[in-house]
Amino acid sequence: MTKDSLPPILDACCGGKMFWFDKDNPYVLFQDIRCADMVLCDGRKFSVKPDVIADFTSMPYHDNSFRMVVFDPPHLKYTGRKKEVSSWQMKKYGWLPAHGWEDIIRKGFAECFRVLMPGGFLILKWNETDIPVSRILELTPPHHMRPLFGHLSGKLSKTHWICFMKESDEADGTSPIVKTKNNQ
Numbered sequence: 001m002t003k004d005s006l007p008p009i010l011d012a013c014c015g016g017k018m019f020w021f022d023k024d025n026p027y028v029l030f031q032d033i034r035c036a037d038m039v040l041c042d043g044r045k046f047s048v049k050p051d052v053i054a055d056f057t058s059m060p061y062h063d064n065s066f067r068m069v070v071f072d073p074p075h076l077k078y079t080g081r082k083k084e085v086s087s088w089q090m091k092k093y094g095w096l097p098a099h100g101w102e103d104i105i106r107k108g109f110a111e112c113f114r115v116l117m118p119g120g121f122l123i124l125k126w127n128e129t130d131i132p133v134s135r136i137l138e139l140t141p142p143h144h145m146r147p148l149f150g151h152l153s154g155k156l157s158k159t160h161w162i163c164f165m166k167e168s169d170e171a172d173g174t175s176p177i178v179k180t181k182n183n184q
């Protein structure tokens with residue numbers, strides 16, 4: 001896909017697009033690793049209808065393609081119990097393997113930042129049911145990708161929303177694209 005043909009926002013793993021006000025928003029490229037159409041245990045219909053089927057650990061876009069990337073990866077760990085696979089949460093949100101999940105999330109972050117333009121924003125949503133957010137933040141790329149601010153939500157305050165900016169590659173903030181207030 002060429003950069004010119006892409007909308008400004010990528011949702012890297014859109015699932016059922018539950019948090020989008022407009023699930024057909026033309027400014028957003030919706031991506032997921034699957035398409036799905038199912039009925040959940042409480043009778044509700046659930047579907048995953050991405051624009052692009054792709055893996056967030058290896059995405060088919062050029063570097064610096066999007067102004068914003070939204071990253072809400074699976075947060076539940078699958079340990080092999082039958083009960084887990086049939087749970088509505090795993091059907092809806094997917095799951096991470098109990099071993100090796102760190103590598104998946106690390107590669108996902110690296111890809112999200114690769115396809116983000118310098119000065120662009122990454123919005124991470126993470127629920128701490130199985131894995132604390134501190135473990136996830138350790139998996140962000142080391143250079144110039146510090147979290148800016150965040151907010152906790154949900155009944156048990158276990159869901160974190162965290163905003164990052166793709167900073168300049170130059171540590172002194174002299175990039176022509178991303179300036180700091182000290183280098184005007």
Ligand SMILES: C[S@@+](CC[C@H](N)C(=O)[O-])C[C@H]1O[C@@H](n2cnc3c(N)ncnc32)[C@H](O)[C@@H]1O
Nearest residue numbers: 013015016017018019033055056072074093094
């Ligand atoms: C927590 S859900 C996303 C929920 C979504 N944000 C919403 O508002 O409904 C995580 C999604 O990540 C998808 N997913 C899991 N592994 C993926 C991968 N490697 N690449 C892309 N999507 C993946 C799952 O299929 C699942 O739909």
